[in-house]
Amino acid sequence: MSKHTLSVLVENSPGVLARVAGLFSRRAYNIDSLAVGPTENPKISRMTIVINVEGHPLEQVMRQLDKLVNVIHIAEVIDSKSVQAELLMVKISATSKNRFDVEAVVETYEAKIVDEDATSVTIEATGDTAKIADLLSALERFGIRELVQSGLIALERGSVALSDRTLSTSGIPIADGVQADYQN
Amino acid sequence: MSKAMNGASSLVKSLESAGVDVMFGIPGGAILPAYDPIFDSKIRHILVRHEQGAGHAATGYAQVTGRVGVCIATSGPGATNLVTPLADAAMDSVPLVAITGQVPSVAIGTDAFQEADIRGITMPFTKHNYLVTNPDDIPRAIAEAFHIAGSGRPGPVLVDIAKDALQKETNFVWPTSINLPGYHPQTTPENGAISDAAALIAQSSKPVFYVGGGVIKANASHELLQLAQLLGAPVVTTLMARGAFPDSHTLHLGMPGMHGTVAAVTALQKADLLIALGTRFDDRVTGKLSSFATHAKVIHADIDPAEIGKNRFADVPIVGDVKETISALIPALKKALEKNRPDLTAWLRQMYSLRSTYPLGYDKPADGSISPQYVIERLGKISGPDAIYVAGVGQHQMWASQFVSYEKPRTWLNSGGLGTMGYSVPAAMGAKVGAPNTTVWAIDGDGCFQMTNQELVTCALNNIPIKVAIINNESLGMVRQWQTLFYEGRYSNTSLESKRIPNFPMLAEAMGCVGLSCDRPEDVDKTIEKAMSINDQPVVVDFRVFRDAMVWPMVAAGTSNDDIMIARELAPDWDSQEL
Numbered sequence: 001m002s003k004h005t006l007s008v009l010v011e012n013s014p015g016v017l018a019r020v021a022g023l024f025s026r027r028a029y030n031i032d033s034l035a036v037g038p039t040e041n042p043k044i045s046r047m048t049i050v051i052n053v054e055g056h057p058l059e060q061v062m063r064q065l066d067k068l069v070n071v072i073h074i075a076e077v078i079d080s081k082s083v084q085a086e087l088l089m090v091k092i093s094a095t096s097k098n099r100f101d102v103e104a105v106v107e108t109y110e111a112k113i114v115d116e117d118a119t120s121v122t123i124e125a126t127g128d129t130a131k132i133a134d135l136l137s138a139l140e141r142f143g144i145r146e147l148v149q150s151g152l153i154a155l156e157r158g159s160v161a162l163s164d165r166t167l168s169t170s171g172i173p174i175a176d177g178v179q180a181d182y183q184n
Numbered sequence: 185m186s187k188a189m190n191g192a193s194s195l196v197k198s199l200e201s202a203g204v205d206v207m208f209g210i211p212g213g214a215i216l217p218a219y220d221p222i223f224d225s226k227i228r229h230i231l232v233r234h235e236q237g238a239g240h241a242a243t244g245y246a247q248v249t250g251r252v253g254v255c256i257a258t259s260g261p262g263a264t265n266l267v268t269p270l271a272d273a274a275m276d277s278v279p280l281v282a283i284t285g286q287v288p289s290v291a292i293g294t295d296a297f298q299e300a301d302i303r304g305i306t307m308p309f310t311k312h313n314y315l316v317t318n319p320d321d322i323p324r325a326i327a328e329a330f331h332i333a334g335s336g337r338p339g340p341v342l343v344d345i346a347k348d349a350l351q352k353e354t355n356f357v358w359p360t361s362i363n364l365p366g367y368h369p370q371t372t373p374e375n376g377a378i379s380d381a382a383a384l385i386a387q388s389s390k391p392v393f394y395v396g397g398g399v400i401k402a403n404a405s406h407e408l409l410q411l412a413q414l415l416g417a418p419v420v421t422t423l424m425a426r427g428a429f430p431d432s433h434t435l436h437l438g439m440p441g442m443h444g445t446v447a448a449v450t451a452l453q454k455a456d457l458l459i460a461l462g463t464r465f466d467d468r469v470t471g472k473l474s475s476f477a478t479h480a481k482v483i484h485a486d487i488d489p490a491e492i493g494k495n496r497f498a499d500v501p502i503v504g505d506v507k508e509t510i511s512a513l514i515p516a517l518k519k520a521l522e523k524n525r526p527d528l529t530a531w532l533r534q535m536y537s538l539r540s541t542y543p544l545g546y547d548k549p550a551d552g553s554i555s556p557q558y559v560i561e562r563l564g565k566i567s568g569p570d571a572i573y574v575a576g577v578g579q580h581q582m583w584a585s586q587f588v589s590y591e592k593p594r595t596w597l598n599s600g601g602l603g604t605m606g607y608s609v610p611a612a613m614g615a616k617v618g619a620p621n622t623t624v625w626a627i628d629g630d631g632c633f634q635m636t637n638q639e640l641v642t643c644a645l646n647n648i649p650i651k652v653a654i655i656n657n658e659s660l661g662m663v664r665q666w667q668t669l670f671y672e673g674r675y676s677n678t679s680l681e682s683k684r685i686p687n688f689p690m691l692a693e694a695m696g697c698v699g700l701s702c703d704r705p706e707d708v709d710k711t712i713e714k715a716m717s718i719n720d721q722p723v724v725v726d727f728r729v730f731r732d733a734m735v736w737p738m739v740a741a742g743t744s745n746d747d748i749m750i751a752r753e754l755a756p757d758w759d760s761q762e763l
Binding site for chain 1: 303304307311312315332364365366367488489490491494541
C-alpha cells in the first residue's frame with residue numbers, strides 16, 4: 001500500500017470536482033481523502049487529494065489528472081517538506097463521572113471541547129493524520145457516538161507558492177478559420 | 185469588433201469563424217433557435233436520420249480531411265444519441281465538436297421535458313466539455329472547443345448550450361486569443377530524448393517500427409517512410425495505422441495484433457527494440473502484456489504523456505507531435521548511424537521468411553459459395569489504393585484490414601478502439617462529404633448494416649453517392665467465430681437470417697439507392713464493376729457469402745502473442761524458422 005498526497009490547482013469552474021472524481025472512479029484509482037476549497041486567487045481552487053496507489057504508478061495517475069483541461073497544476077506533497085492537517089469533530093459519551101478523564105485526553109492532544117451536555121461532549125481537533133488517529137483511539141474507551149472528519153490539507157514549507165509557478169496570463173492567439181492550423 | 189445579435193446567431197457566426205464548412209445534425213426543441221440562423225448560413229448542414237449517424241459522419245469527415253468534424257443535436261435523446269460516436273471518437277482520437285441544445289437554464293435540474301445532463305454523461309469520453317448558460321460565453325466556448333479538439337492528441341469536445349442562451353441578445357465578439365491555463369500540449373520533443381532514441385536505435389540488432397494511428401493524425405507518413413528507409417528496419421502498422429506506410433513496401437510486415445500477420449506479430453515478439461510511434465500498446469496488439477515483446481527495449485513517442493508508460497515501460501519516452509519527433513529523429517539517427525550502423529540483414533531475412541511462409545490467405549468454401557475474403561480482396565483490387573474504405577466492426581472489418589492493400593494515409597477508416605458496430609455507413613457518408621471526388625466504399629457486415637443503414641436515405645437525398653458492400657454471412661460473424669472456437673459451437677443468438685430477411689437490395693431501393701446482389705464467385709468482379717460505374721446514386725451490394733469463414737491468424741483474447749494460430753488448432757511451424 002502506497003499513499004501519496006497531491007496538491008492540485010484547478011480552475012474554479014462548474015463541474016471540475018465531478019471531472020476529478022469521475023477520473024479517479026473510471027480509472028480505478030483509490031482516493032483516501034479529498035479536500036477542496038478556495039485559494040488566494042478567486043479563479044482557482046485547490047484540491048488536496050490523498051491517494052492510495054496500488055497497481056498504478058503515481059506518475060500515471062498524475063498524467064491522467066493533468067489531461068483534464070481544468071487542472072492547472074499538480075504537485076506531490078512530501079510529508080517531511082510540508083505542514084499537514086485534518087480537522088476532526090467527535091461526539092463521545094461523557095458524564096460527570098468521567099468528564100475529568102475526557103478533559104485530560106483533550107488537553108494531551110491540544111484539542112478542545114466545543115459542545116457538551118449531561119451525557120456527551122463534542123471535541124474538535126486538528127492535526128496530521130497520525131495525531132488524529134491517536135486521539136481517536138484514546139477516545140474510544142469513552143464510546144464514540146458520532147464523528148466527522150475532513151480530508152487532509154497540506155502546504156509546502158518555505159516561501160514558495162505553488163501558484164507562482166503555474167499561472168501565465170498570455171493566451172494563444174487565434175485567427176478566423178482557426179481550423180486551418182490543424183491540418184499540418 | 186462586436187455585433188448585436190441573439191445567442192443562436194452568435195453560435196453560427198462562431199462556427200463560421202472557426203472555419204466550419206459542413207455539419208451533420210437534427211433539430212429539436214432546445215436547439216431550435218440555432219436552426220434559424222443555420223438556414224441562412226454558408227455552412228452546409230446535412231440533415232441526418234439519427235443523431236448517431238451525425239456523430240459518425242462527423243468522424244468520417246474528420247478522419248478523411250484532418251479537420252475538426254462537427255455534429256449538432258437537440259437536448260435529451262438527441263444528445264444521448266451522440267454518446268456512442270463521442271465515445272468512439274475519444275477512443276480513436278478523432279477531432280470532433282458536438283453542439284447540443286439544453287433545456288432553458290431555469291429548467292436545468294428539474295427533470296424538464298427532454299432534459300439530460302449531457303455534460304455529466306459525456307465527461308468520461310470527451311477531451312473537454314462545456315455547459316453554456318450565458319450567451320456572451322458562446323464565442324469563447326466554441327473557439328476553445330475547436331482548439332482543444334484539434335490540437336495535441338485530438339479528441340471530441342461537447343458544447344451544451346441552454347435554450348435561453350441561444351434566445352437572449354448578446355454581442356458577438358470572436359476572441360483573438362485563447363487562454364487555457366491547464367492546457368498546453370507539448371508538440372516539440374526534447375532534444376535529449378531524440379538523441380537517446382537515436383543512440384538506442386544504432387545499438388539495436390532487431391529493431392521494428394511499431395506504427396500507430398498517431399502517424400496518420402500528425403500527417404507524418406512521408407517522414408515515417410524516410411525514417412524507415414534510413415534505418416532499413418521492418419515496419420508494422422496497427423489497425424488504426426493501416427495506410428500510414430505503404431503495404432507494398434518491402435519493409436512492411438503487415439498488421440500486428442489479435443488478427444495480425446505472423447510476421448508482424450513475431451517481429452514485435454522477437455525484437456530487441458520497439459520504435460513505437462503514435463501508438464498506445466492496446467491489448468489487441470500486445471496480447472497478454474506480461475509476455476509481450478519480452479526481449480525488447482522500448483522507444484515510445486506519443487503526444488499524450490499519459491500513454492507513455494501506461495501499459496508498457498518506455499526506456500526512452502518522447503512526448504511530442506510524431507511528425508516533429510520523426511523529423512528530429514532523422515538527422516540524429518543519420519549521425520548515430522555514421523558511427524555505428526547495425527547489420528540488420530539476418531533480422532530482415534528472418535522476418536521476410538516468415539512473411540513469405542505465412543502470408544494472409546483463406547480457403548475456398550467447399551460448397552461453391554463466395555468466400556467473404558475474396559469479395560474484399562477483389563473490391564480492393566478493382567477500386568484501387570486511391571479509394572477510401574470504411575469498415576464496420578467484426579469479421580468483415582478484420583478482412584478489410586487484411587485483404588485490401590493500403591498505400592496512402594486516410595484511406596482506411598474504422599472503429600478501432602470502441603469497436604462500434606454501425607460505424608460504417610454513416611462514417612462513409614461523412615468521408616464522402618469530405619472527399620467528394622473519391623470513391624468511398626463502406627465495407628459492412630449484415631449485422632452492422634442493420635444498425636445504421638437509415639443514413640442511406642440521407643446519402644440519397646443529399647447527393648452523397650457512397651458504395652456499400654454488405655458482407656452477408658447471415659450472422660454476427662465474429663461472435664459466431666468465438667462461439668465456434670470457445671463455446672463448442674453453441675450459436676446462441678448469433679444467427680441473423682439476413683439472407684432471408686431483410687431483402688437488402690429492396691431495402692436499398694426503398695431508400696433511394698441502387699440495390700444489387702451477388703451469390704456466385706464468378707459474379708463478384710462484374711458486380712463490383714457495376715457498382716463502380718454508378719456515381720450519381722448510392723449503391724448497396726448484398727454479397728451473400730460463406731457463413732463459416734473465420735478470421736486468421738488469431739491470438740485468442742488474454743493469451744500470449746507467442747501462441748498465435750494460423751488456423752484452427754494450427755500454430756506456425758516455429759522449428760523450421762531460425763529465430
